[in-house]
Amino acid sequence: MERGLNSSIDEGLIGYWKLAGDCQDYSGQDNHGICQGVLLDAAGPDGTRGQAALFNGRDSYIEVPHSPSFDFGTDDLSISLWIKTRDSLDDVIGDILSKFDPERRRGINFTVMHHAGCTSSQSNYRHLLFGIDDGRIEQDWTDCGRPGEGIFVSAMTVFDGSLHVGTCEPEEGQAGHVYRYLGGTDWEDLGSPDASNTVMAICVYQGRLYAGTARYDTRGSALAASPNENLGGRVYRYEGDKRWTDCGQLPDATATYALSVYRDRLYGIAMYSPGVFVWDGGTGWDYCGTPGDERSMALAVHDGFLWVSGNGSAGVLRYEGGTRWHFCGKQEDNSQTYSFAIHRGDMYVGTWPDGSVHRYEGGTDWLNVGRLGEEREVMAMTIYNGKLYAGTLPLAQVYRYDGDDNWRLTGQIDDTPDVTYRRAWSMAVYGGKLYAGTLPTGRVWSMEAGKSVTYDRELPSGWRHLAAVKEGTRLRLYLDGALVATSTDFVPADYELATDQPLKIGFGAHDYFRGSMRELRMHRRALSDQEVAELYRGQ
Template identity: 50%
Template sequence: MPRFLQVTLSIPLLVFSTFATAETQVSEGLIGHWPLKRDGKDLSKSGNHGINHGVRFAPTGAVFDGVNDFIEVPDAQSLGLGTSDFSISVWVRTDAPVKDVIGDIVSKFDPTTRTGMNFRVMNSVGATSAQSNHRHLFFGIDSRSEPKWVDRGRPGHNKMTWALTVFDGDLYAGTWEPGEGEAGHVYRHAGGQQWVDLGSPDRCNAVSSLGEHEGQLYAGGSFYSGRGSAQPISPNKHPGGRVFRYDGNDRWIDCGKIGDVYTVTGLVSFGGRLYATTCDSYGCPSRTAACYRYEGGTKWSFVGDAGGRLGAFLVHNGDLYATVFGKHAFARYEGETSWQPLGVAPNTGQTYSAVIYRGRIRLGTWPTGTVFEFAGPNQFHSMGRLGEEKEVMAMAVYNGKLYAGTLPLGKVFRYDEDDWTDTGQLDTTADVLYRRVWSMAVYEGQLFAGTMPAGRVLSMEAGRCVSDGRSLAPGWRHLTAVRSDGALKLFIDATCVAHRADFDAPNPDLDNTRPLLIGFGENDYFQGAMRDLRIYRRALSQSEIQTLSNQAP
């Protein structure tokens, strides 16, 4: 054989040999390998085949509709993770703009014992007046931990941490500062109990809403008298009703006033557009009930009246919803200026908050302090009252469990299968009628909550968790979650985006008898596509993660 032909033939053989060696290496320790192109079959030696519940398969991967599709892998001894190291590797495609929660990628979690693991993309709104997490990756494990709340300080001189939002890797707080000569501020958390003041966008006494839209941080300003919270009336009467965009270096760009209103009580990015609600209250010339959409520059367009003052937004399964104070407690946006009333929960005067839990809408209400499941127009199922509380405000799904903040004692409760567990009183201010836990966000793997009238922010960690505070870019991304020697790591396209090893609790035993769910979990059905899901009972190395990431769809 001619020498040049021998060399030519050896090149593809060398490439194939190198690829085969790399593939063999990243096959070691596999307890499940689901290509997700034709079916839910497991190609590993474990034979953990999945049962398909409506998922559509294609050569590029499995397509999940975000409504009720998922793959169920029955429990097996080989899926027991115990206290061992393990890794999850998967290609995921998410779309933009967002019209859904995005949801759970993989979960194997027993909510009764609070044992197992959760891997999801967070896209949270409705807690209460902020879009708290926007396309943020989360990985958590737990085994019956009993978390404790930790004081994270008081941003400025505020009397209410009105909004908490994670943006571009940092946690931001919007505040109510009602004193003479004061105004609402935005602060950035600087670790521990430290907060950096980013200034006052406006002269009004509150920054009442925060949210991310198209890679920018927006803030809504409000006038709040304090009367509705039994606080002294604020001497600052300057009207709010304006929205601002953060331009860095404490600079805020005025994006205009939304109608003739005094408050901006909600912001949400939906379908590539930014929407704002208003909920004018005591001390305002009128109680305007309206929703607006940003048209660029300083222009806002009126997009309807939902039948009462609007509270929190919610995005779910392609629709935009809003909670309402008035005769219509919950409503869905129908386009242009039309809203469809969806009914009022029993014994409810005001609906404050909304969250997606196990694929269904849940609503926080006043005056019975009850959370309801919304099961369709005029169908509300009680999930029970939170202790003896009267009002449910911020709610968040965190590491497989639903948490809710309350009034009048300023507590946070955890939903534990037909009952609510008191996790602690966050605001212990003496000699006041009302205390609130109004805001929540997940940041650096922990659940943060803001209070009134103490104005302090607290955090807690259930089990061990990590999260990425930067929005996951749309399109195909290779995601990896790793537990290694007790530490947790998150990778996006082979780059480590979150790493934590400073855990106080012992390494949790994750064994449970629940099925492994692909595309579903305690938050929501996944909306997007997946392929090449692998689970290992060992920690993948950086080079192995890079090898898997190089095998692009």
């Protein structure tokens, strides 16, 4: 049964949106919502209509105007609600709630991360993040070690509570490996799927870790040719204890380039040969056409479609089923489009050779939102605690997007002398921090903007109860009444969270929320473990 407003658990309540037929505030604080296209009579957990709000993932959200009750200052706070997400996804799940000023980097973010098209990997998939910020850098870029003997951290993803990377290890007798991060500068070797020199792509599909191998031509990064001539182009599934199961070869491929999940199917592209392919579940890969009659470079999922970026004149194309692709425009005179990111509901791509990022405006139109310093190529891009970050070549720099055409340098993470190119190629959000991998040092680096806590396991589909709590020096995340993640310590006085920005339910820095919500509460105090469990059991 639903809980009323007469129990001690409702002390400090500043917002209570049942989201059952309306978006009114039942806390007594009059923080009523303004509906922007949300269906307010959706079915609840028992299938009865009128018990939840359905967000379409395209343009719907609820805006709650600012009020003094939202001036959190440095106080404790809590957010709790039920959400429903689908198992088969054709879109980013998006933001649960935000009250964030992007210009000042001040406020709170609560989101479900889904980062496909992070160059060659699907780096985050159904991972929760609760973050606060007040324009702070808690940790500058810090060296997290060199996995194995790699020169290139060519792939990165978060799987089963850990950060995983793929490497290029190009010398005679070497091969590409997958490694799991153990903390500090330590890495655990999970083995080589095959004898080729690179693990170029990794992603999570149906709860398992998959890796795509490649014979990477190191001359493409202006390095000496690799003496390892063993071919890749295959995809493998990890079985534990350094064991990998062969899931087949992409047709005619010597190098797998990227992997992504769309509508519960695993898709892949090759590096040096054209075509998009979908796995048949055994060892076969079915042909899905050749977008733009060019080689493809990255895969992304957004607004109901699978998207691909191209090499040469291909630009960006949208999958229409079968072998059909719809051309969605080029990014000025750029010849390569390396990466995707979904930021504030829009699609962004990174390019070569002018080192600019472009935002999709619909049809075949793209808006140039700026060049990153004097760089030539934009590779990995990801959303982290309310902001968009991007890695570059030739200096392996990482920039933060501050709106309009403004990009701020956060650091250079590879300063190898006497080389032509340095890459900040791969990225993922893990353990509340942003991680990035490099070439040619083959090292992983991390930084922390503000303070975040992440749930680094896949959020199950269906109805789930979530709670995010800020108490004293820690942030906490709960799933179905149980504590699942706790942040590292911070100084509460460093985080003044008051902002006159509106509270947005179902929208934020990542994307419009795709799914259902009900029983959203905000407290201006910290809920205890017992209170979170009681809210879970009581609904």
